[in-house]
Amino acid sequence: MPAAKKNGQQTVWFQNPPVIVATATIVGAKEGQGPLGHTFDKVVEDGYYGEKTWERGERRMLAEVMQTAVSRANLQPQNIDFLLAGDLLNQIISANFTARDLGIPFIGLYGACSTMYESMALGAMLIDGGYAENVLVGVSSHNSTAERQYRYPTEQGVQRPLHAQWTVTGAAAAVLSRQGTGPVITHATIGKVIDLGQGDPNDMGAAMAPAAADTMARHLADTARQPEYYDLFVTGDLGVYGRELALQLMRQKGYDISTRFNDCGVMIFSPEQDAHAGGSGCACSGVVTCGYLLQEVRAGRLKRFFGLGTGALLSPVSTMQGETVPGIAHGVVIEGR
Structure with a gap:
């Protein structure tokens, strides 16, 4: 069963x-x-x-x-x-x-x-x-x-x-x-390790975007929901180029989330700050979620969002040995109440 x-x-x-x-x-x-x-x-x-x-x-x-x-x-x-x-x-x-x-x-x-x-x-x-x-x-x-x-x-x-x-x-x-007041976590989607052969350790957005799209599409299929169910899909740190790639991959899977998709790595820096493709790191999704996103939920401006942490699973040793960069994405549904 x-x-x-x-x-x-x-x-x-x-x-x-x-x-x-x-x-x-x-x-x-x-x-x-x-x-x-x-x-x-x-x-x-x-x-x-x-x-x-x-x-x-x-x-x-x-x-x-x-x-x-x-x-x-x-x-x-x-x-x-x-x-x-x-x-x-x-x-x-x-x-x-x-x-x-x-x-x-x-x-x-x-x-x-x-x-x-x-x-x-x-x-x-x-x-x-x-x-x-x-x-x-x-x-x-x-x-x-x-x-x-x-x-x-x-x-x-x-x-x-x-x-x-x-x-x-x-x-x-x-x-x-278990008890208290605040936004709640209603679902979690555990991602698979996805590797499409990207091997540039500087281009982590391209390495992680396939995993992000895979987890988003799997969540929608698992829950029988359409993208419109959510106010926002937000990834952890795909950056400018990874975000665009994830959008393209989602379209190939039959989902258009272009009007409700953002990335913490894009949101945290302005173009004038010379962060190049945007932010990354564990703290990128951490501070944007625990700061801005949850504040928006508590204020009622966001009712429900699907957030994904995105990770590039590389190490200095694997890079020096010429390995590719596998990606992972785990998601949770956060709702106001």
């Missing part, structure tokens, strides 16, 4: 939709100067955030948003059943050290830049399944830490191609609860 809470091949529905009771966001200076700067809780002008290294600065951002989200939910760390978090650094060290300091039972996740939505999907499953009352989810990324891990030494100042994206500096966290 099929699982009771599964819709179609890849989608699950939640009998008691978990509530997003609190969120928190921190971004860097460049992100704070962008079109959504006013929607973030805190803008940090110093990339080190008062620490000795960029990695420690990123960790401090993640720890702060975690603590802030828990406080805003009127909870203490001991009231949180599980912490689900991840980042882009080797062995997800930002999340690991933050979990060490918080002392909450921890499930470390790595979905590259899809990790925020992956964590929301899994956190919602834990709550609706009766395994948790409160789950804390969060992510971080930092331009300076990611650049020197995945590309070149940051100090070298290598010129980026125009199709490259700018890793967002920031962190985001959310508390999901």
